[in-house]
Amino acid sequence: MIEADRLTKYYDKHTAIRDVSFTVEKGEVVGFLGPNGAGKTTTMRILTGCLPPSGGTARVAGYDILTESLQVRRRIGYLPENIPLYTDMKVVDYLTFVAEVKGLERGTRRQRIGEIMEKCGVAKVRRTLIGALSRGYRQRVGIAQALLNAPEVLILDEPTIGLDPRQIIEIRQLIKELAGQSTVILSTHILPEVSMLCHRVIIINNGQIVAVDTPENLTTGLQSSTKLRIRVEGPVDQIGMALTQLPGVLRVVAEDEVHETAHSFVVESERNCDLRREVSRLIIERGWGLLELRPADMSLEEIFVRLVTKETQEVRA
Numbered sequence: 001m002i003e004a005d006r007l008t009k010y011y012d013k014h015t016a017i018r019d020v021s022f023t024v025e026k027g028e029v030v031g032f033l034g035p036n037g038a039g040k041t042t043t044m045r046i047l048t049g050c051l052p053p054s055g056g057t058a059r060v061a062g063y064d065i066l067t068e069s070l071q072v073r074r075r076i077g078y079l080p081e082n083i084p085l086y087t088d089m090k091v092v093d094y095l096t097f098v099a100e101v102k103g104l105e106r107g108t109r110r111q112r113i114g115e116i117m118e119k120c121g122v123a124k125v126r127r128t129l130i131g132a133l134s135r136g137y138r139q140r141v142g143i144a145q146a147l148l149n150a151p152e153v154l155i156l157d158e159p160t161i162g163l164d165p166r167q168i169i170e171i172r173q174l175i176k177e178l179a180g181q182s183t184v185i186l187s188t189h190i191l192p193e194v195s196m197l198c199h200r201v202i203i204i205n206n207g208q209i210v211a212v213d214t215p216e217n218l219t220t221g222l223q224s225s226t227k228l229r230i231r232v233e234g235p236v237d238q239i240g241m242a243l244t245q246l247p248g249v250l251r252v253v254a255e256d257e258v259h260e261t262a263h264s265f266v267v268e269s270e271r272n273c274d275l276r277r278e279v280s281r282l283i284i285e286r287g288w289g290l291l292e293l294r295p296a297d298m299s300l301e302e303i304f305v306r307l308v309t310k311e312t313q314e315v316r317a
C-alpha cells in the first residue's frame with residue numbers, strides 16, 4: 001500500500017532525511033518513532049504529496065507521489081501535527097467545507113459527514129464553534145476531516161500530543177477502530193502507544209531508519225539474555241546464593257526493597273532459557289514465600305534508547 005524508496009530531503013544544506021525506504025502492507029498500522037527532529041514529519045508530509053522530496057520517490061495506493069500526486073492525495077487522509085482548523089467555524093460547517101474541498105459527491109455529502117461525526121464522537125458538538133472545543137475534541141475534528149474521503153491510507157502526525165490521559169485513551173480507541181478499515185501510519189514519541197496500536201515500528205533517528213520490526217521482535221531480538229523478576233520472603237543472602245547456584249543462571253541482582261521481609265531479585269539466564277519452573281520449585285522447596293515471578297523483558301524504551309544511542313555514536317565515530 002505504501003512503498004517509500006530512498007526518500008531524501010534537504011532543507012538548504014541540512015539533510016532532514018536520507019535514503020528512507022520502507023513498505024507498509026494494506027491494513028497495517030505502522031508506528032513512526034523517533035526523537036525530536038528525527039525526520040518523522042518530513043517523511044509523512046512527503047508521503048501525503050504536500051512536500052516534494054529532494055531525492056527518491058514513493059508509491060501510495062499504487063500511485064507515484066511525484067507524477068500522480070492528485071491520485072495520491074485523493075486516497076490519503078492526513079492529520080498534521082498542527083491542525084489548521086478554522087476556530088470561528090462550527091464543527092459541522094467546517095466538515096462540510098472540507099468535504100467540498102475534497103470533492104465529495106453532493107448527494108451523499110451530508111450523510112457521510114453525519115457518519116464521520118458519529119464515528120469520531122463529535123456529533124454532540126456539531127454546532128459548537130471549533131475555537132470553543134477542548135484540545136481532545138479538536139483532535140477528533142482533525143481526525144474526522146482526515147477520514148471524510150474514506151481514505152485508503154491514514155497518516156496521523158502525533159495524534160495524541162498535548163491531550164490529557166482520558167483523551168489519550170479515547171483517541172487511541174478511535175485509532176484502533178480505524179485500524180481494520182485503513183492502512184495507518186502514525187508518528188509518536190510515546191513508546192507504549194506503539195506497543196498498543198501498531199503492528200510494526202519504524203524507528204528513525206537523524207533522518208535515517210535504524211530499525212523496522214514488530215514491537216515484540218524488537219523487544220526480544222535485541223536482548224542478549226532472559227530476565228526474571230521475583231519477589232521472595234526469606235533470608236536475602238541465602239535466597240541470592242541459592243538462585244545463583246541454579247543451573248543456567250548467569251547472574252542474580254538483588255534490588256533495593258523497602259519491605260524488611262520481602263526481597264526482589266532479577267535472575268538473568270541465557271537468551272531463550274526459561275527458568276520459571278526451576279526458580280519457583282527452588283523457592284517453594286526451601287519454604288520461602290514466592291510473592292511474585294514475572295519476565296523482566298527489556299522495555300521498548302530501553303530498546304529505543306539503545307538503538308538511537310548506538311546510531312548516534314556510530315555517526316560520531
Ligand SMILES: Nc1ncnc2c1ncn2[C@@H]1O[C@H](COP(=O)(O)OP(=O)(O)OP(=O)(O)O)[C@@H](O)[C@H]1O
Pocket residue numbers: 011014015016017034035036037038039040041042043
Ligand atoms: N521547513 C524547514 N526548514 C528547515 N529545516 C527544517 C524544516 N522542517 C524541518 N526541518 C529540520 O529537518 C529535521 C527533521 O524535522 P522533522 O520535523 O521532520 O522531524 P520530526 O521527527 O517530525 O520531529 P518532531 O518530533 O520534533 O516533530 C529537523 O532537523 C528540522 O529542524
